[in-house]
């Protein structure tokens with residue numbers, strides 16, 4: 001009897017312990033964030049953007065809106081123009097308005113973690129668009145391979161200038177993409193630096209990616225190096241434009257190769273007239289379609305698998321990274337123009353020196 005009683009007690013104890021350690025029990029502070037789907041209603045996607053003060057993001061807004069609506073869903077778009085507090089309150093309003101899923105382009109990779117937490121408490125999943133949110137339970141990240149962007153820039157520059165003084169005009173320190181791009185650039189430059197062939201005479205982040213801040217950086221680089229500069233890598237075409245303005249002010253324009261990113265209209269026009277050497281084209285049509293497709297599926301409660309994982313400091317985020325394309329005068333027609341990213345007449349028609 002005693003031994004039977006002991007067995008029963010032991011069995012009871014084990015069951016109790018098992019119940020305590022069973023991970024399937026949802027943690028009280030983290031609600032199950034699977035959307036409650038109402039088949040009647042079209043799903044509603046919220047799109048919280050950092051800024052619309054740049055050519056690229058105006059395109060993202062139009063293309064994403066079109067892609068979501070083509071899938072029979074609705075989209076509500078807000079932009080905070082670089083204001084972190086505004087981006088957080090705009091996202092809160094979207095969450096309270098009952099969206100089914102939130103897509104976000106963070107201005108500040110760290111500050112926007114709060115938005116992800118608030119969305120999950122409301123049972124809403126979050127997709128990071130182009131830029132990763134750091135230290136948060138992001139459900140999906142979709143972008144281009146930003147490290148590859150940096151590699152392509154540095155490969156183009158070192159092919160032209162294997163020896164000399166380099167200036168690196170970085171992106172915004174608040175943007176995870178700027179860090180990935182820089183990592184790619186210096187991965188390629190490192191052996192040249194170690195061999196002593198290349199000296200990086202200036203390396204600075206550019207607040208909010210603005211041309212004005214980039215121009216100020218370049219002015220400083222010219223002063224620091226007495227104008228002894230052989231190549232410039234700027235994190236995007238907007239910052240390249242600022243740097244080139246500074247070079248022009250010092251009579252150095254067209255003599256120094258400059259790399260950019262985004263294939264902005266002004267950037268490809270400069271490639272045509274020779275004041276910029278190359279840019280990295282990222283077909284935004286493909287990105288916005290991919291995000292719309294995945295967002296609408298997830299908003300309908302479908303499980304979407306991703307072929308990559310990116311660690312954002314909190315978790316391995318399921319990710320989709322699309323290939324960027326290096327563009328210079330030689331392949332402008334077969335890439336940017338062929339895709340209709342810019343019309344030939346817009347590039348060649350109004351080109352100014």
Ligand code: GAL
Pocket residue numbers: 054056130131171175177178209236261262
């Ligand atoms: C980055 C993006 C670039 C560039 C930049 C400035 O995150 O990857 O394409 O546009 O923002 O907005």
